[in-house]
Amino acid sequence: MSKKVLVTGGCGYIGSHTVRELQRQGYEVVVFDNLIKGHRAAVQAAPVILGDLLNPADIAGVFAAHPDIAGVIHFAAYIEVGESMEQPGKYFRNNIQGSVNLIEAMLAADVRHLVFSSTCAAYGTPENVPVTENESYKPESVYGASKRMAEQVMEWYDATKGLRFTPLRYFNASGSSFDGAIGDAYKPASRIIPRLMEYLLGQRPRFFINGDDYPTPDGTCIRDYIHVDDLATSHIAALNYLWRGGQSMPFNIGTGVGSSNMEIINMVREVTGRDFEYEIGPRRPGDVTRIWADNTRARALLDWEPQYGLRQIIETDWQWHSTHPTGFV
Numbered sequence: 001m002s003k004k005v006l007v008t009g010g011c012g013y014i015g016s017h018t019v020r021e022l023q024r025q026g027y028e029v030v031v032f033d034n035l036i037k038g039h040r041a042a043v044q045a046a047p048v049i050l051g052d053l054l055n056p057a058d059i060a061g062v063f064a065a066h067p068d069i070a071g072v073i074h075f076a077a078y079i080e081v082g083e084s085m086e087q088p089g090k091y092f093r094n095n096i097q098g099s100v101n102l103i104e105a106m107l108a109a110d111v112r113h114l115v116f117s118s119t120c121a122a123y124g125t126p127e128n129v130p131v132t133e134n135e136s137y138k139p140e141s142v143y144g145a146s147k148r149m150a151e152q153v154m155e156w157y158d159a160t161k162g163l164r165f166t167p168l169r170y171f172n173a174s175g176s177s178f179d180g181a182i183g184d185a186y187k188p189a190s191r192i193i194p195r196l197m198e199y200l201l202g203q204r205p206r207f208f209i210n211g212d213d214y215p216t217p218d219g220t221c222i223r224d225y226i227h228v229d230d231l232a233t234s235h236i237a238a239l240n241y242l243w244r245g246g247q248s249m250p251f252n253i254g255t256g257v258g259s260s261n262m263e264i265i266n267m268v269r270e271v272t273g274r275d276f277e278y279e280i281g282p283r284r285p286g287d288v289t290r291i292w293a294d295n296t297r298a299r300a301l302l303d304w305e306p307q308y309g310l311r312q313i314i315e316t317d318w319q320w321h322s323t324h325p326t327g328f329v
């Protein structure tokens with residue numbers, strides 16, 4: 001019989017792609033979301049239970065209604081770095097207390113396997129690139145700190161209650177589904193690729209690159225962009241790792257390849273066939289010069305590897321944005 005997986009935040013960007021991949025691989029899925037950022041239409045074929053992780057009764061009710069849940073993938077969180085610096089309490093409450101409420105409900109229902117959406121923002125500016133999981137933790141935002149603190153909460157539940165969990169430290173989630181059915185509908189767009197798509201669609205008057213005087217070959221920042229479908233498969237691989245008795249440990253989920261902002265502009269020009277103007281704005285405070293993942297551990301222990309590169313990311317994002325200029329609404 002196929003196993004049942006609970007996906008918190010399954011109506012959001014990464015969650016909805018993971019729900020589809022779980023179903024494609026034959027798992028039963030239950031989604032839990034408060035739709036504060038997610039979209040009901042992003043989940044087409046799985047039951048969606050509306051509720052808030054900050055309400056313990058809501059999440060306990062999910063396990064009561066589905067006593068056969070075998071594992072949890074936990075996406076539900078707030079994700080904006082800038083907002084987190086203005087409203088730290090909002091992020092500490094949702095990202096840490098929400099995780100505590102989920103774990104307590106899981107343990108009460110005797111569910112012990114948890115795959116957690118963490119982030120490379122837990123490392124801050126790394127000492128070494130590519131970044132391994134042994135890099136020290138120096139988050140530079142409340143958002144990054146809230147994710148690292150949630151990991152620490154999980155470490156203590158592992159030590160005291162036998163929770164088994166894998167924080168997946170994603171690098172830059174990007175791209176949309178290959179069939180164009182779902183995609184990155186997060187608003188307001190703050191990531192470079194969706195901002196560029198909105199500019200091409202005439203939804204933004206100007207497009208800026210933040211700084212071109214960084215010590216990199218073309219002067220622009222370098223990041224590790226990973227396709228959302230590669231992220232999706234990594235979660236299922238991590239859950240299977242836990243089900244076969246794997247110990248709790250973090251995994252970097254990136255491609256291992258860094259792309260500069262200029263490389264993104266050039267790839268967007270190539271894929272869309274459009275030539276466009278852009279401007280160079282000031283550096284953004286706190287932007288790391290260059291970061292990409294060492295994903296050796298994930299490849300070795302999760303039996304996972306990324307399939308896609310920058311071209312597919314831009315192709316799928318362009319398909320999604322140009323056919324859904326206002327997202328799901």
Ligand SMILES: NC(=O)c1ccc[n+]([C@@H]2O[C@H](COP(=O)([O-])OP(=O)(O)OC[C@H]3O[C@@H](n4cnc5c(N)ncnc54)[C@H](O)[C@@H]3O)[C@@H](O)[C@H]2O)c1
Binds near residue numbers: 038077
């Ligand atoms: N997008 C990225 O580049 C990136 C990078 C690293 C890590 N992450 C992590 O991945 C996860 C998913 O990110 P995303 O980009 O899909 O964001 P998203 O906002 O699209 O998805 C989050 C979902 O969680 C739901 N949610 C939030 N708080 C909730 C609560 N209290 N109760 C119930 N539902 C709640 C939202 O409605 C939304 O559907 C987050 O945990 C984020 O920290 C994202």
